[in-house]
Amino acid sequence: MNARRPTISDVARTAGVAPSTASVVFSGKTPVSEATRAKVLAAANELGYLGPDPRAASLRRGRSGIVGVVSGGRLGSVFGDPVMRITMDALADAVAPIGAGLLLLREGSVVAGGPTLMTAPIDAAVLIGCSGLLREHLAGVRGRGIPVVVIEGDGGADVPRIALDNREAQRLAAEHVRDLGHTRVVAVTMPFRWGSDPGWLSPDDERATSVDVVADRLAGFRDVFPDAAAYAAVDSSIDAGAAVGRALFGGDGPRPTAVVAQSDLLAVGVLRAAEEAGLRVPEDVSITGFDGIVVDGLAPYELTTLVQPAWEKGRAAGETVVALLEGDTPDSQWFTSTFRRGNTTASVASDS
């Protein structure tokens, strides 16, 4: 016996119909008489045929039903951020109706040999929180005719973007802090480059910041505090924020009276470090976050932060992908964050 798996031609032959007819029975794209449908199904059953081979179907159709999602860093750190999870969730929902799923791709391959934008059979790509370095790769994918959507970043002229008012929003937080009278203020940023070390941002670092979201939020901060110091965390997590906070509060130098963090997770970490250092929030130090996520166990604190529409961003990205695949030319979409005053900010203490 032949160990070869049955193909749709085998089924057609057994059923006594043309391959194209058998194909149509499975795809349902054309009406088929009940009689032939039954014959074909019977033959398929007899031969153990389980339906069209997705690989062959992709070649023929020119569609694989796969959307590549490129993000910086490891899965663990990317999905550790609730905003990212929500965004991805909405994205997955939005592309599901066209039968598409998400293929996880990592910028700057962590492990050699992994799949890339150029080698994976993707129909479209979504870049999320990637560094600008990735733009070169974009040329390749786009040259192939693969649509690209960029979330929180700039993919170049005609790459639709899903953007957030990072700069304006972060400026709001900075202004809030300034209006409370703070002058010794420090910005805590997310990593400015994939895999960058934590530490104070030098002017060079700052100029070389390649992650748009980091650069934009920092710019908003700089609009208000042009000369303040900025400290980059190793990633956007509570742990990373706590590490930064220990550096800020543990030293002998003058302590900041306010910290403007680029994410809620970082802010919570800083807050924990402040508590560890015996500082009261907001009396001794004011802290702002960014994202507007719910951090469990934070009570009685409620972070002063900027609430961003993460779900909507993901949905919009997915819908943009769908539109592009249908040949439309969707516009970029800008979303706005909402300032939410919590109880982690207060006027600067007169004696501090």
Added chain:
Amino acid sequence: MNARRPTISDVARTAGVAPSTASVVFSGKTPVSEATRAKVLAAANELGYLGPDPRAASLRRGRSGIVGVVSGGRLGSVFGDPVMRITMDALADAVAPIGAGLLLLREGSVVAGGPTLMTAPIDAAVLIGCSGLLREHLAGVRGRGIPVVVIEGDGGADVPRIALDNREAQRLAAEHVRDLGHTRVVAVTMPFRWGSDPGWLSPDDERATSVDVVADRLAGFRDVFPDAAAYAAVDSSIDAGAAVGRALFGGDGPRPTAVVAQSDLLAVGVLRAAEEAGLRVPEDVSITGFDGIVVDGLAPYELTTLVQPAWEKGRAAGETVVALLEGDTPDSQWFTSTFRRGNTTASVASDS
């Protein structure tokens, strides 16, 4: 001009070589003289050819470089669990060397039309934390010759498993609690069915529990407390645990003196609810978790829990996939958890 994208044949023709030669230049599977390589590359450049089409290559090779990862529930809730993130991260690392990436597939499609095990061009599938219901689908994929690996579950006779000693480990926790003198003990479980409602588990529910990991851990608990009540959470998260905790501690009935939770996140939620209810941990109520993850902001508590090797499990799953794709017949692997005593358990108070 023809808008058609150049193919490798076009490149070969322009370079004045055979298609197979041009192919080899890109795949590097066979030595090519420097001269022809240069010719081919020049031609490719001239035509704007960007390398082999991954879809065509998959058909020809019979490999797409895609591993489907099936999990229950939404992305957000799946990746909300640190154990899952670590496992997926390790899995991604382990399959990267063969050029494979992870395609996210959801059990019980949340949204109609999404990709499925049968329609996605996958080379292999990894089931993780799925319900037993999925086993039917397994027949289909396996019939296609697609290797399957199951993490924390049973895929049937010759499906390699990556297993954890859930029952034995959970029994250890239960014994610990029993040895501390507790008799009013409640188990808090993860959802016993995808999308199941939270609430007390009836005997019927318990019999119908289709998620192996839930059933196994519950069995371990039952080995020690055959008649204790069990309460199912809506997912494995702090919030879900807190909701359960409020139900346990908020009522008028007799309060449990110990809670055996099926995950650390649930345990932390229960702990928070206990605090809310004005109970002291561990004086008034003892709590155990499962997983051994680091939950930030939990200090001064250190959960009494079972530490499981999440990374190793993910790696093992990935390596098993690779072995299967190479035609080997790898064995299942069993991993063990380690009991870790924290400060969330204590002897039952004499007056309680």
Added chain:
DNA sequence: TTGTATGCGTTATCAA
């Protein structure tokens, strides 16, 4: 080291 020939399994197009 290069070229020739073939088929991977399907589906779109068109004509019957």
Added chain:
DNA sequence: TTGATAACGCATACAA
């Protein structure tokens, strides 16, 4: 409603 035909773009076995 069905069937014949022709790609889809590539990579391999084998011969030269």
